[in-house]
Amino acid sequence: MNVSVVLFTADLRLHDHPPLRAANESREVVPLFVRDRAVMDAGFAVPNRLAFLADCLHDLDGGLRKRGGRLVVRSGDVVEEVCKVAAETDADEVHLAGDVSAYAHLRERRLRRALEAEGRRLHVHDTVTTAVTPGEVTPASSDHFAVFTPYFRQWSGVPLRDVLAAPRTVRVPEGVGSEELPSRAGISVVSEGLAAGGETEARSRMCAWLRGGIGAYEDRHDDLAGDATSRFSPHLHFGTLSPVELVQRARTVEGPGPEAFVRQLAWRDFHRQVLAARPGAATADYRTKRDRWRSEYAARADIEAWKTGRTGYPVVDAAMRQLRHEGWMHNRGRLLAASFLAKTLYVDWRVGARHFLDLLVDGDVANNQLNWQWMAGTGTDTRPNRVLNPVTQAKRYDPDGEYVRRWVPELASLEGPAIHEPWKLRGLDRAALDDYPDPIVELSEGLARFKQARGRD
Template sequence: MGTRIALFTRDLRVHDNPLLVGADQVVPLFVLDPKLSGISANRLRFLHQSLADLRQNLRDRGADLVIREGDPVAETARLAAEVDASSVMVAGDVSAYAQRREGRLRDERLPVEIAPGVTVLPPGAVRPGGGGASYRVFTPYFKSWERAAWRASVVSPRTIAMPSGVAPGRLPSLPAGESPDAIPGGETEGRRRLRAWQGQISRYDDDHDDMAADNTSRLSAYLRFGCLSPLEVALAAKADDSPGAQAFLRQLCWRDFYYQVTAAFPTLSTEPMRAKADTEWRYDEDGLQHWRDGTTGVPIVDAGMRQLRAEGWMHNRARLITASFLTKHLGIDWRPGVQWFFRWLLDGDVPNNSGNWQWTAGTGNDTRPFRKFNPIRQAQRFDAEGVYVRRYVPELKDIDGAAVHQPWRLPDSVRRGLDYPGPLESHRDEAVWLRD
């Protein structure tokens, strides 16, 4: 069966990885592309941690991770010639970058195999009955996704045969991230967190929206880099018949949903899916900067934006609230929001980040495009005692209970003592929050 170049991209793991099985010899390769050096500092750090962990896991199995720097296609072709490889295998992906890479690999006349593994079901595995390229509404997609036959998980090989004499190359030094409280990368850490999450998943349906409790998996970054197999995570949830596990499974399906959307609409980060909903944005650089800095004067919004900077992650409910505030309350274009999240999020990728932003802005897949989240009501419902806000907005740490969500209602003597801004000029009328 010859020698295969296993070109790692967003599948940085040894468990359930088709790249590592089915060949006589495997040369695991990762190419650091200088064109991607401008990605988020947080994600770059997570990537390097994940590569170091992958290298160790491969060495434990008798192989190594070959590191090259340059153009991924040129470096792959060069290594294929060096080891006389009979094929190249790479995980299928939907981004424009990944599609160009796949096309260029084929142009090199290298036998290219596309492996599953970035999603539970590959985009296009299920299609709408009318014959469209993708589902535009989630619920019918979810029903088809649940009924579909999933592939079997690939057993992690105990040993991996690799040709001798291949120079592995050195990992660059670990870059500094911007978020001081960011979680570490790597399959080993991801699997540890998955095991811990399986003991908590039964509670997910009841309190995954409780922002203070934060009963969420925190696995999104490990899925984004493929440190965890989405199939294995989904199979673990499917095997648990608790309402919490089933609710979590639905969230994993949302991830697949946006991948099949992106496969059909690759300009998701820059072009609206509903063009008619994308015409009346305000230009407000001051409001945008206050939103970025977490100084809008609306505590639940500011808490979410500050969590983003501190952790490189944000609770999903906070993502909805902050995105809705920017687009539906401040009336600012969703694209700067997409880019700001891309700068900070460890789990930032085109399908999920851009898809969720378009959903919230009303330009994407939401069947209720005029939906608008009232941040105060959201805060009162999902952070009833203000614990989440006080965690990330220390200026309000001495305000008791739900009063923290509306500091402008506090007595003047208390409000004057707070080092916290009032609502932005366009939102100082408290009636705005009561009407929406």
Template sequence: MTRTAVVLLTRDLRVHDNPALATACANADRVVPLFVLDPRLGDLSPNRSRFLHQSLADLRASLRERDGDLVLRAGDPIEETLKVAREVGATMLGLAADVSAYARKREARLRAECDQDRIALRLFPGGTIVDPGALRPSGGDAYRVFTPYHRAWTGAKWRDEVATPRRIMLPEIAVGHLPEIPHGESPEAAPGGETEGRRRLTAWLRGIATYGEKHDDLPGDGTSRLSPYLRFGCLSPLAVADAALTLEADPFLRQLCWRDFYYQVALAFPRLSTAAYRPGANDEWRDDPEALRHWQDGRTGVPIVDAGMRQLRAEGWMHNRARLITAAFLTKHLGVDWRHGVRWFFRWLLDGDVPNNSGNWQWVAGTGNDSRPYRRFNPIRQAHRFDPDGAYVRRYLPELAGIDGPAVHEPWRLPADLRRTVDYPAPLESHRDEAVWLRP
């Protein structure tokens, strides 16, 4: 009897270390790698839509190299998946586990439909290094603070990477056409796909030893920039971690652990994007659409903040230190609700996802998992520390390119005659803290 399996690909757009795909190929005679384009998600982020379509094109090429193909459908993911499964007579459906509310509703609906059709639904790991539900504190459903989670994560046993399928036998089925790759909004956004992700990983590993000392250097840009490829599963987080572990790159491993940490938080607290994780903590916000718009446009009058916001628009990505600074400015200085920041970042970021985007915003706002919820970020102190010569600011704020050295961080302190020649706004008024950094 010929056994046929369908693998519903979601955020595991790769052939290397893909447990769902590898298991299907090992246990079935015919395998249908399937991706369903959900029109409800298509307008959330033009940048991510472009990255997704590039990743799908690359995945199709990789599958065709193994005699398979990527089957594409558009519509409701559950309805389209069951149509394909019934068409090919599948007895198994494989799916990578995920933690968002959208993913969990999809899983519940799929399970109900598969039970009716007597199709075995199997969930597989692969989105994180350690499964989100694997580590639990005594007496709790999830770790609320990072440090004890990191200790548990460091001692956890990781799964083994799975082999890449050598050949994929596809049943007779129309594969569907990949739509034209849409235009994103960020002209300098990185291209998607496993091939590009693996190329960048190889290059990154050559300099990973300096990550600990350089990852906060804004102009040096010493971060990996692998987050979009992890977000879409173009890279296996386990494979990235295994490579870092071999090179004894503990500072980078710690950042990967932060990613796993927020996934287990999101699993336990599905409303992470919309509700304060710590109710009552720092949760009184101002309604100031004009201030929000200036922040979104990179026109707050604080160069280090505006540089980060301009980088976001240009690249669909922002340096992690700049993310902290810009988020703290919106919430701690302007007093604007962190949920506005979540939505704006989610629109533009290639790596935007629920656990990390929302978790980090709540951490900065003091409503989330920070053990010091009243933490403050002085933007000018941050600028002088992490962009000491102002190179990062000048890179993204051409109107300030003529100001040499660290003076670019405080244009309001320039001599009056020079200040009048600069087309740059005065700093927005601070509403949460006394803006001592504005004083001459």
């Protein structure tokens, strides 16, 4: 019987997994995950994602064992380790999910060359981590869409492939060595409220969401206190859920809620097709505005206040504290936190993107970097000079102050919308708020500075 290797990367599931389906047909299979030294060295292996990853690997191994198989884990250079496993098992082919980052493209090229030198084949599968393949829909004049709305129109018309069932059995060759699975318990400095990872958890969440939450998504997705989003982003990042399956199943539910949810999944694909075409956008302005950002040294006190949730603007502080506690942040909170740093404080978006990647369990290069650029006005936003007012936004999306009260306990005694402007209190009422700070910048001052920097004054 021939042997195939399936290299799992950001696709840690058994359901709807094209590489595993292709490899598992009349073959023995080595399900392989490599703890990639390059990812560790680049600083992407942060505690929250390592802890969630450990959950995912344990769950994947458990699912494979129920089917007669097991997960093989190695550490080191990913190309070297794949080639070692292929040589040990005399595998003639390796299956891999396609990805869009510059590193993923480099990994694919290196792996293909190394395997072909040994007489083995590499098969790269599309629509494993996206619903629609990056580059499948393009405008007439470019290799990618730079504006979401026309992209979404074409994306919506693409026929999706069928959703694949999980395999019933997986036969792994005897004697393939594996390291011990990593454990969440062995990882320090993990956010206290970090959610559980793994396909079992993901599918349970999906079923509950499709039965209930998705129907109200259009009306409630910006409700900060209501916490009415799907929270699927970590599972999509690690691939414990299939975007193809999510879109297919959401489309079976009637109403504006599912339509709005599918639109958000399309945004995810949109960012991937941008990054696939312009990999430099992970670190460089997609559309430069020739900003002369405040230096990190000059803005160091403001940056620290922003990171620790002590800007004096309660909704921004609540969002940043949620990030630290959960390793996750509500999408509306992300927009407000990013606007405040990049535009009100006029700090380089890369500073904020790096901090988010340090903590976010769903820290994803395409979504994180390009959403930051969108909010900083250097990305694909068609209104690059928009500035979100944190007070106005807080009164709109947290009208009773419940979100702020949850994450900024110093202000819990304040009732209603007054919680969003504590600096307006006087005397003993202000003194009663413990050590909650005054605003680190007047909004009018931040807006004037930004307009001047962009030549809009």
